[in-house]
Amino acid sequence: xxxxxxxxxxxxxxxxxxxxxxxxxxxxxxxxxxxxxxxxxxxxxxxxxxxxxxxxxxxxxxxxxxxxxxxxxxxxxxxxxxxxxxxxxxxxxxxxxxxxxxxxxxxxxxxxxxxxxxxxxxxxxxxxxxxxxxxxxxxxxxxxxxxxxxxxxxxxxxxxxxxxxxxxxxxxxxxxxxxxxxxxxxxxxxxxxxxxxxxxxxxxxxxxxxxxxxxxxxxxxxxxxxxxxxxxxxxxxxxxxxxxxxxxxxxxxxxxxxxxxxxxxxxxxxxxxxxxxxxxxxxxxxxxxxxxxxxxxxxxxxxxxxxxxxxxxxxxxxxxxxxxxxxxxxxxxxxxxxxxxxxxxxxxxxxxxxxxxxxxxxxxxxxxxxxxxxxxxxxxxxxxxxxxxxxxxxxxxxxxxxxxxxxxxxxxxxxxx
Amino acid sequence: xxxxxxxxxxxxxxxxxxxxxxxxxxxxxxxxxxxxxxxxxxxxxxxxxxxxxxxxxxxxxxxxxxxxxxxxxxxxxxxxxxxxxxxxxxxxxxxxxxxxxxxxxxxxxxxxxxxxxxxxxxxxxxxxxxxxxxxxxxxxxxxxxxxxxxxxxxxxxxxxxxxxxxxxxxxxxxxxxxxxxxxxxxxxxxxxxxxxxxxxxxxxxxxxxxxxxxxxxxxxxxxxxxxxxxxxxxxxxxxxxxxxxxxxxxxxxxxxxxxxxxxxxxxxxxxxxxxxxxxxxxxxxxxxxxxxxxxxxxxxxxxxxxxxxxxxxxxxxxxxxxxxxxxxxxxxxxxxxxxxxxxxxxxxxxxxxxxxxxxxxxxxxxxxxxxxxxxxxxxxxxxxxxxxxxxxxxxxxxxxxxxxxxxxxxxxxxxxx
Numbered sequence: 145x146x147x148x149x150x151x152x153x154x155x156x157x158x159x160x161x162x163x164x165x166x167x168x169x170x171x172x173x174x175x176x177x178x179x180x181x182x183x184x185x186x187x188x189x190x191x192x193x194x195x196x197x198x199x200x201x202x203x204x205x206x207x208x209x210x211x212x213x214x215x216x217x218x219x220x221x222x223x224x225x226x227x228x229x230x231x232x233x234x235x236x237x238x239x240x241x242x243x244x245x246x247x248x249x250x251x252x253x254x255x256x257x258x259x260x261x262x263x264x265x266x267x268x269x270x271x272x273x274x275x276x277x278x279x280x281x282x283x284x285x286x287x288x289x290x291x292x293x294x295x296x297x298x299x300x301x302x303x304x305x306x307x308x309x310x311x312x313x314x315x316x317x318x319x320x321x322x323x324x325x326x327x328x329x330x331x332x333x334x335x336x337x338x339x340x341x342x343x344x345x346x347x348x349x350x351x352x353x354x355x356x357x358x359x360x361x362x363x364x365x366x367x368x369x370x371x372x373x374x375x376x377x378x379x380x381x382x383x384x385x386x387x388x389x390x391x392x393x394x395x396x397x398x399x400x401x402x403x404x405x406x407x408x409x410x411x412x413x414x415x416x417x418x419x420x421x422x423x424x425x426x427x428x429x430x431x432x433x434x435x436x437x438x439x440x441x442x443x444x445x446x447x448x449x450x451x452x453x454x455x456x457x458x459x460x461x462x463x464x465x466x467x468x469x470x471x472x473x474x475x476x477x478x479x480x481x482x483x484x485x486x487x488x489x490x491x492x493x494x495x496x497x498x499x500x501x502x503x504x505x506x507x508x509x510x511x512x513x514x515x516x517x518x519x520x521x522x523x524x525x526x527x528x529x530x531x532x533x534x535x536x537x538x539x540x541x542x543x544x545x546x547x548x549x550x551x552x553x554x555x556x557x558x559x560x561x
Numbered sequence: 562x563x564x565x566x567x568x569x570x571x572x573x574x575x576x577x578x579x580x581x582x583x584x585x586x587x588x589x590x591x592x593x594x595x596x597x598x599x600x601x602x603x604x605x606x607x608x609x610x611x612x613x614x615x616x617x618x619x620x621x622x623x624x625x626x627x628x629x630x631x632x633x634x635x636x637x638x639x640x641x642x643x644x645x646x647x648x649x650x651x652x653x654x655x656x657x658x659x660x661x662x663x664x665x666x667x668x669x670x671x672x673x674x675x676x677x678x679x680x681x682x683x684x685x686x687x688x689x690x691x692x693x694x695x696x697x698x699x700x701x702x703x704x705x706x707x708x709x710x711x712x713x714x715x716x717x718x719x720x721x722x723x724x725x726x727x728x729x730x731x732x733x734x735x736x737x738x739x740x741x742x743x744x745x746x747x748x749x750x751x752x753x754x755x756x757x758x759x760x761x762x763x764x765x766x767x768x769x770x771x772x773x774x775x776x777x778x779x780x781x782x783x784x785x786x787x788x789x790x791x792x793x794x795x796x797x798x799x800x801x802x803x804x805x806x807x808x809x810x811x812x813x814x815x816x817x818x819x820x821x822x823x824x825x826x827x828x829x830x831x832x833x834x835x836x837x838x839x840x841x842x843x844x845x846x847x848x849x850x851x852x853x854x855x856x857x858x859x860x861x862x863x864x865x866x867x868x869x870x871x872x873x874x875x876x877x878x879x880x881x882x883x884x885x886x887x888x889x890x891x892x893x894x895x896x897x898x899x900x901x902x903x904x905x906x907x908x909x910x911x912x913x914x915x916x917x918x919x920x921x922x923x924x925x926x927x928x929x930x931x932x933x934x935x936x937x938x939x940x941x942x943x944x945x946x947x948x949x950x951x952x953x954x955x956x957x958x959x960x961x962x963x964x965x966x967x968x969x970x971x972x973x974x975x976x977x978x
Contacts, residue, residue: 159587159590159603160590160600160601160602160603161590161591161594161600162586162587162588162589162590162591162592162593162594163587163591163777164587165582165584165587166583166587167582169579169605170576170579170580170581170582170583171579172579173576173577173578173579174578174579174580175579176579177578177579183577183578184577184607184612185577185604185605185606185607185612185616186576186577186604186605187602187603187604187605188586188602188603188604189602190601190602195601195602199602202619360580421872424869426848426851428855430851430852430854430855430856431843431848431849431850431851431852431854431855431867431869432848432852433848434843434847434848434851434869434871435847435848435849435852435961437847437848438845438847438848438869438871438921438961439847439957439958439961441922441923441924441957442924443871444871444872444925447871447872448871448872448874448875449868449869449870449871449872449875449879450848450867450868450869450871451866451867451868451869451879452841452848452851452855452866452867452868452869453866454851454855454860454861454864454865454866454867455838455861455864455865455866455909457865457909457910458865458866458909458910461908461909461910462866462868462879462908462909491878491879492872492874492875492878492879493874493875493878504855505858506858507858507859508861540856540858541856544852544855544856
């Protein structure tokens with residue numbers, strides 16, 4: 145159990161002007177939650193020395209420690225270190241290793257080092273430096289006389305994130321002596337609604353305090369999270385495994401992956417298991433399916449390519465769709481979707497093919513064919529084929545994104561079963 | 562000039578656990594900045610009555626008013642109204658119009674109204690209700706005896722945003738008597754670095770207090786923002802226009818659009834002006850160029866389609882690339898990029914074509930061809946062609962996204978000049 149809590153203070157006037165969305169604070173909050181460390185409150189303040197110092201003092205009055213991000217750079221607007229010194233009544237001292245590292249970096253770049261860079265190597269007296277392999281400004285942990293502490297990290301996410309995970313979280317876990325951490329297993333589902341999930345596994349929620357279960361709904365997908373508070377990875381795994389097995393059995397046919405897996409990576413695993421290659425024909429999804437599939441490293445082994453047949457002439461010329469089918473049934477129809485899938489499979493030399501055709505809007509609706517209407521078809525080397533009709537809601541980009549998720553889900557289920 | 566400032570308090574334990582990224586606060590901050598109203602600080606607190614009340618009291622000690630979001634729903638976790646009453650020492654009173662509206666809604670849905678819904682129609686005594694056409698919970702503005710105020714709005718963005726824009730901002734502008742608002746014109750550039758922009762227009766920054774100028778750098782793009790504080794749109798336009806003209810002249814050839822325009826929409830405008838249609842051949846960008854181009858409503862008029870030639874067999878079979886060129890120069894080469902562009906232009910019946918080939922990583926590098934190497938080519942109906950080589954840094958998705966931006970920029974410049 146946590147024996148202390150922290151507050152997070154994000155520094156930067158651009159945050160108060162709404163010019164920048166602060167993603168650092170939720171990232172830190174998540175990592176702390178996983179380690180069983182409570183966050184009492186979070187806040188954002190501008191680049192103002194007095195206000196930053198006041199925020200730190202207020203936070204330390206309630207919480208055991210404060211974590212700040214931002215304001216450690218070399219410019220006159222970067223005032224976090226000075227404010228920490230004010231709040232804790234400390235002066236600064238030169239941190240020699242940081243200075244040496246900075247001198248080496250500037251020498252390598254053949255650029256002169258300015259006095260304001262040198263300032264970055266000065267840290268509050270008695271503080272513990274946090275090394276920054278991805279930038280010039282080191283972070284630090286400064287200590288108040290009454291036992292409170294302030295962790296200050298740079299605001300650039302690429303610099304802050306590894307510093308937090310590798311240096312700050314271990315410090316906090318030791319400091320708070322939690323011993324326990326929260327271990328999480330995520331089961332990703334597709335094609336099943338939140339209420340149906342609740343119906344099938346709701347009784348497991350009720351009887352389980354540790355591990356805890358939570359369902360997080362996304363657009364046409366849902367994640368089941370199993371969270372175990374435990375003193376070791378092994379004991380956590382032992383607590384999670386039976387629940388995971390029960391949930392996977394009850395949701396059989398819908399769980400496409402675990403933890404970092406995505407619909408696209410699950411599709412690639414299935415393709416590789418069969419030695420199949422996939423081709424895609426896209427109309428209104430306009431490249432989004434191909435982009436999702438090529439987002440997976442190594443996807444070239446199981447993805448041959450795609451034809452974005454936005455214009456009907458491309459459907460006919462590249463995919464061999466019958467002009468007659470378009471004339472008789474319209475470009476958004478079961479027949480054309482299936483012909484697109486067959487055409488791209490043959491043209492691109494694949495064993496399985498997926499095709500989308502639909503109306504993303506805002507224009508393009510006709511009587512009986514509203515904005516959001518979609519046909520998704522697939523055909524495989526065994527001669528199996530299927531096509532499904534959907535009516536999707538939302539704006540243009542939302543409709544295209546939803547169709548992409550649905551198409552990946554259809555393809556995964558076809559391959560997995 | 563603003564005569565007061567506000568603090569924003571977001572309520573919700575999920576914010577402290579990092580389960581939800583707070584987009585309400587930046588949205589509110591932006592709208593207030595545009596209206597010339599200062600935000601002193603922002604914070605997030607959990608669903609805890611005492612802590613919410615304490616946050617409101619602290620904020621009111623510094624700022625003229627507080628804006629809260631979240632915690633107005635019907636559940637036991639929704640405690641913002643109670644906390645506002647605690648902080649301002651007020652009790653509640655029933656707000657009859659909200660109750661009537663709620664009763665009508667439940668009757669229409671044929672669902673019974675619960676006592677906890679009735680609770681939502683009770684507001685802090687003496688407060689001004691804020692109607693909520695998109696949900697059940699009304700917002701309110703509660704008043705402290707010493708002149709401070711608390712604006713409370715629901716946390717659902719779809720409910721909060723219109724309430725803020727239509728009801729809260731007018732209240733604040735009247736309250737603070739600013740009369741003035743900030744009007745903004747954004748000029749989007751591509752293909753020019755931040756330091757070169759600074760070199761060309763830096764003197765305009767220095768001599769201009771109102772309108773103000775700011776440069777915001779994105780990945781391979783930069784925006785120049787001109788912000789005029791003014792009492793009317795007409796006088797703002799009169800102040801912005803000469804500066805805009807001067808900046809556009811000095812950055813001629815790089816400003817692709819204004820305000821809501823994107824690189825893709827600028828490309829479509831250029832294509833439509835010429836009556837040209839575009840085709841795209843993508844290798845490592847894997848559909849991202851097509852997705853960006855089809856994100857523009859009405860793009861079917863000037864975009865025929867794309868071939869995502871992920872596998873070399875598709876480059877050869879669909880695009881007519883010479884197997885010999887791939888053998889001699891490699892798939893990531895000037896020759897293959899140009900052949901892809903010519904091939905897709907001819908195959909898809911377009912007047913202009915764009916092609917990308919590169920190594921997104923993490924695998925695929927060969928001696929002399931590192932991860933991040935990219936060739937982007939274009940050919941048009943007038944026989945003009947060009948190909949450029951880039952070395953991009955970042956992870957797989959970043960490299961693909963950067964190449965997409967660069968390709969759109971190349972295409973826009975070719976069309977515009």
